[in-house]
Amino acid sequence: MAERLGVATLSSGDLLREAVRRKSPIGQEVESFMKKGMLVPDRLVTDLMMEHLRGWDAGRSFVLDGFPRTAAQARALEQGFRETGGIRIDLAIDFEMSPEKVVRRLAGRRVCGRCRANYHVRTLPPKQPGVCDRCGGTLQARVDDEPQTIRKRLAVYEEESEPLLGFYRRQGKLRILPGDLEIEAQYEALMDLLKKERLVCA
Ligand code: AMP
DSSP states (O other), X not given: OHHHHTOEEEEHHHHHHHHHHXXXXXXXXXXXXXXXXXXXXXXXXXXXXXXXXXXSOTTOOEXXXXXXXXXXXXXXXXXXXXXXXXXXXXXXXXXXXXXXXHHHHHHXXXXXXXXXXXEETTTBOOSBTTBOTTTOOBEEOOGGGSHHHHHHHHHHIIIIITHHHHHHHXXXXXXXXXXXXXXXXXXXXXXXXXXXXXXXXX
16 A cells, blocks of 8 residues: 555564664564564664654655554654654554454465565465565565464454554544455555545545
C-alpha cells in the first residue's frame, strides 16, 4: 500500500532486525527477546522509532508497521508527537485473522535478505525457489517464524498488544478489517476503507 500510494513507511521490526544485523548496542540488547518471540522493552523501541520520526515533515503521510505494540508505546508516541508538533495518527487498522491462519501464513513466509521483499511458499512463491524475483537475493525464513515461536508471539499479542485496541477505540480511530483475504482483495478492502475515511482520493 505504501509503495502504491507513494507514502513513507516505518517498520519497528525492520529497524530492530537491522540493528541486530549490524550488532549495534541496541541490536545486542534486543536480539534474545526477538529470537524468543517476546516484545523488546518499550523504551528501546520507542526511542528508536522517535529518532526516525522526529525529523519527518508534518505534512507527509506515513504508515507505521508493528508500532505501537503496547498501550505504553502508544502513550509515548502521543507524547513524542506533542513535542514534535503537527504529526498525528489518523487511523489504526486491526487486521483480524484466526490464529491457525496466522501460523500458516508466517511459517510459509520467506524474506529476501537483500531487498526485504516478502514471499510465501504457497500463496506467493518466487519464480525460482529461494531466489528473489526483484533483486536475485537469497530468500530466508525469519528466525522467529518457527511454528513454536509464532505461537509464543500470538500469546504475547493477546496479552500485551490486544489491550492497545481499546486505546484507539476510545479515540474513535480504530477500524477493523478481515486480514485473511487474497492479496489483491486485501489491498482493495484497505483502499475502500481509506477512501471512506477520506485519507485517499476516491
Ligand atoms: P515484526 O517484524 O513486527 O513481526 O516484529 C518482530 C519482532 O521485533 C517482535 O516479535 C518483537 O520481538 C520485536 N518488535 C517489533 N516491533 C516491536 C514493538 N513495537 N515493541 C516491542 N517489540 C517489537
